[in-house]
Every structure is written in C-alpha cells, then in structure tokens.
Amino acid sequence: MRILASTNRRAIDALCARDVARDPAVAATAARIVSDVRQRGDAGLRHWMKRLDGVEPPFEITAAELQKGWSDTPRDVRRAIRVAAKNIRRVALRQLPKPFVVSVGPGVQIEQRVAALSSVGCYVPGGRYPLPSTLLMTVIPAGVAGVPDIVVACPKPAPAVLCAALEAGASRVLRIGGAQAIAALAYGTRSISKVDKIVGPGNAWVAAAKTLVSADCAIDFQAGPSEIVVCSDSGPADWIAADLLAQAEHDPAARAIFITTRRTLAEDVARHVQAQMPATGPAAAAIAANGAIVVARTRKDATDLVNRIAPEHLVCDRPEDVRRFEAAGTIFVGAWSAQASGDYCTGSNHVLPTGGAARFRGGLSAADFVRAYTVQTLSRRGLDAIGPSVVALAAAEGLTAHARSVAVRLAHDRARPPVRSGRPR
Numbered sequence: 001m002r003i004l005a006s007t008n009r010r011a012i013d014a015l016c017a018r019d020v021a022r023d024p025a026v027a028a029t030a031a032r033i034v035s036d037v038r039q040r041g042d043a044g045l046r047h048w049m050k051r052l053d054g055v056e057p058p059f060e061i062t063a064a065e066l067q068k069g070w071s072d073t074p075r076d077v078r079r080a081i082r083v084a085a086k087n088i089r090r091v092a093l094r095q096l097p098k099p100f101v102v103s104v105g106p107g108v109q110i111e112q113r114v115a116a117l118s119s120v121g122c123y124v125p126g127g128r129y130p131l132p133s134t135l136l137m138t139v140i141p142a143g144v145a146g147v148p149d150i151v152v153a154c155p156k157p158a159p160a161v162l163c164a165a166l167e168a169g170a171s172r173v174l175r176i177g178g179a180q181a182i183a184a185l186a187y188g189t190r191s192i193s194k195v196d197k198i199v200g201p202g203n204a205w206v207a208a209a210k211t212l213v214s215a216d217c218a219i220d221f222q223a224g225p226s227e228i229v230v231c232s233d234s235g236p237a238d239w240i241a242a243d244l245l246a247q248a249e250h251d252p253a254a255r256a257i258f259i260t261t262r263r264t265l266a267e268d269v270a271r272h273v274q275a276q277m278p279a280t281g282p283a284a285a286a287i288a289a290n291g292a293i294v295v296a297r298t299r300k301d302a303t304d305l306v307n308r309i310a311p312e313h314l315v316c317d318r319p320e321d322v323r324r325f326e327a328a329g330t331i332f333v334g335a336w337s338a339q340a341s342g343d344y345c346t347g348s349n350h351v352l353p354t355g356g357a358a359r360f361r362g363g364l365s366a367a368d369f370v371r372a373y374t375v376q377t378l379s380r381r382g383l384d385a386i387g388p389s390v391v392a393l394a395a396a397e398g399l400t401a402h403a404r405s406v407a408v409r410l411a412h413d414r415a416r417p418p419v420r421s422g423r424p425r
Contacts, residue, residue: 001244001270001287006296006305015257015292016308018355023204030179030208037183042190048180053155059191061162061173069162077132077160080345084136085167087347092144092366107382111375116146119193120369121185122170123153123200126177128251128282130158137349137364138200139168145369151195153181177202179209186213199364201351220364224354225253225286227312228339229328231302233262234317239335241272243315244291245283246340252285257309258293259302266293299324310358313339327359383409 004011037044049055070078101111122138125131135152142150152170154161155177165173174192176184182202188194194217198210201223210219228247230240244256260266270293277284296302303324306314314328315337322331329352332339343350351364378386387410394402 001273001291001293003266003270003293003295006294006301012294012305015294016305026204027208030205031212033179033205034183034186034209034212037180037189038187041184041188042192045176045180045184045189045192048178049155049176052178052180055155055175055177059175061157061165061175066162066166066173069157069159070166072159073163078163081132081136081160081164081167084133084345084347085140085164087345088136088140088349089144089347091347091349092141095141095365095367096145096370097367097372105382105385107379107384108386109377109382111377112372113375114370114372116148116370117142117196118147119149119151119195120147121151121153121182121195121198123177123181123185123198123202123206124157124161125200125202125206126154126156126158126161127203130161132158132160132164133344133350134200135161135164135170136168137351139165139170141349141364141366142199142369143169145366147369149193149195151185151192153177153185155181177206179205182206182209182213186217197369199351199368220351220368221353221357221361222355223351225255226250227255227257227309227354228315229257229259229306229309229311229313230315231259231306231321232315232317233260233265233299234335235265235268236335237265237268238272238276239338240269240315241276243339244269244273245276245287247313248286248291249281249283250286252282253290254282254286255290255311256287257291257311259296259305260293261296261299261302263295266295269293310356312352312354312358313342315339327356329353329358329363 006012033048037048046057097114099112099114101109103109120142122135122142124135139150139152150171152165152173153176154173155175157173157175162173182198184192185195185198197218199220207222210222226247228244230243232240240258244258248254248256258269273287277287294305296305307326310327312329314325315332316322319333322333325331330342330348332342342348349363349365353361353363387406390406391403
C-alpha cells in the first residue's frame, strides 16, 4: 500500500480527485433501456431482464417463495437479521420530523404536518454478493415512516434477502434489476405500479438510470463505490488494516485511505494490509487503484485532508476528535467501533453519500420517506398586522398583483363601517 507525504501536493490532489465524469457508453445504454421500458412497459422489461440477467417472468416473488427463503436461511443468520432489524427500527423512529403548530404573531398560525409517501421502490443489488442488510436499511425506515406500499427490486434475491424482506415487511419483492428495474419503478408498467421515490445503491447502470428518471421520480442520492478514511495516531495497526480491507472488498473502485501523523504507524499498517489482503479479487484491485496511506505533518494537516475528502465512512480515535471534522457520511469513534458493525447491526443506516456528497447531506433515514408541508391560517387581525409588510415587499419586487391581492383585503377592512354596541335609537 503506497505511503504518501501530505506535502506531496500533486499526489494528494490526485488522491482527493473524484472522477465525476460519467462513462458515456454506460449513460447511453441506460438511456436506451429506460426509454424502451418507459414506452413498451412489461414487454421492454421482459426483453432487458432476459437479455441482461437471464431472468424471465414471473417477476414477482410469491409468498411461498418468501417463506422458503426464510426456511433456507440458517438460524444464526435469521437471528442476526432480527437483531439488525430491531436496531434499525429503533434509530429510524427518532429520525422522523415532528409535526408542530406555531403562532408567529396574533392571528397568524403556521402548522407543519408530516405525511408518509404513498409508495417507494427499494433497490437491492444482486450481483457480487447477496445483500440482506441493504434490504433492511431501505425497507425498514420506509415502514417506520408509514409508507403503505414498499416494493423491493432485486435481480437475483438469495434466500437471506427473501428472509430479510419478510422481517422488514416489504409489500412486494420483484425479481428485476438494472436500469430496466429503475425505469419500471419510475414510470410503471401494466404489472408494476410507479412509485413516488426510488432508494438504494446499485451499479453504474443503476446509478445512470436513477439520474435519468430523477426529473420524474424522486431518488435518494447517487451512491457510488464505497469509501473509508481512517484518521488515527494510535492504532492498533492490524485493526486499521482490517477496516481498510473491509471496505475495499465491496468493489474494485472502492477507496481506502489511512491518515496519520506517525510514520512508524503508517509503515505498520502498510505491512498488515499486505499480510491480510487476498492475492486477487476486488479488495486487491481497490487497494492497488485507490488505496493510500498519508503521513501528515500535523493533526491540523490530517484534519484538513479528511475535510477535503468528506468520506462516506470516517474512523477516528477519540470522541473529542469528532469536533475537528466538518463532513462525513458517518463517523466511528475509537478502536472498538469497527466500521463493519455499522454496515449491519448498529441501527445507523449504511446507505450513505459518496463522492464528497457528505458535505451537504447524511445517510438515508426515515425522514427520506415522508414529506413535511405547512398549513397557514391568518385571521383578519393577522392580515392587518403583516399585510402592510407584504404589500411593501411585493411592490419592491415589482409584483403588483401580489401586492393588490393583500391590499384589496386591507382596503375592504378599512371601508367596513364600525360595529356599534347598544340598542339603536
């Protein structure tokens, strides 16, 4: 694993750079698939599922198949799925925005209401590894939010994925994947109703398809190859190496970076990475292409580099270190906070922003499955109080009809004769 000095500006710039350009061939293929499924519906979906995944209808997983998936899943895995699901629900319940009513002045009341989306599509990759954890991380927050129709799309769901679908409470599980699944969920077909939002990670074609449909169907965000940054001066070196390799095994394009001010620790970690790393496979490819150890001159230099990267996963030494960092999808504190624990069982969501997107948002949460909207109620007294300010601001913007819509009410109120008390003479 290469060791860089933080003073090597060219190497650090290359390390921090993300390839934001999309592969034009991938984008063109995804666009063709999305267009075809949008136009031909089930016929297009059948064509692409058979051609790309070798999967033919029926696409919907039956109740009997779900039960078989549960039975075929080893008991210890079923227990682990229950533990993870319990913790994810517990965290998700605290993530929901709260309704409220506030009076901003006499006669002016603003109410926030929170309503669940009507339907969501949860994409669960089915390629290199089965990912029941991703199903739990997407379906459970939607269920906690109160979404009544939760559809799972997974091209080749393993028994553990079907087991997780039962535990999480998915409404439907569809044996579909790729850009064609994204198109079917976004636009609907005869057999698949369109959804309000699509969430979950996927390969380059899935990511391209999510971008294409996002003008018509909400998405969570683009989740690219996994990233981890460990920023530590204390070790243990073999544990740090294990954390780096854990994320590297996700994908040959994953990024694994260790930042320290201690040269000896850097060298120890490099040795342990070499000793633990398999000879071939995605981890070896990722470490070769995107792995690095950076020796910083000072803790400030190390902090600045972490903030510049804004990684998906960040591991640091002490609770007080957290204040140093401005952006990360999630932060693990201390040697015992193994990053892989957050991928499965801590309850915090593992669908996280990558590519520097942690600068402006966090991971998937129950809040992603609701819409918060306001209800505004003004009395005559309330409009009398704020109306002149509304008229002044509208006039300043040159929006005379806006001003008039309030001014006519104020004039009507002034023109109304006062109400007299007592008996008429």
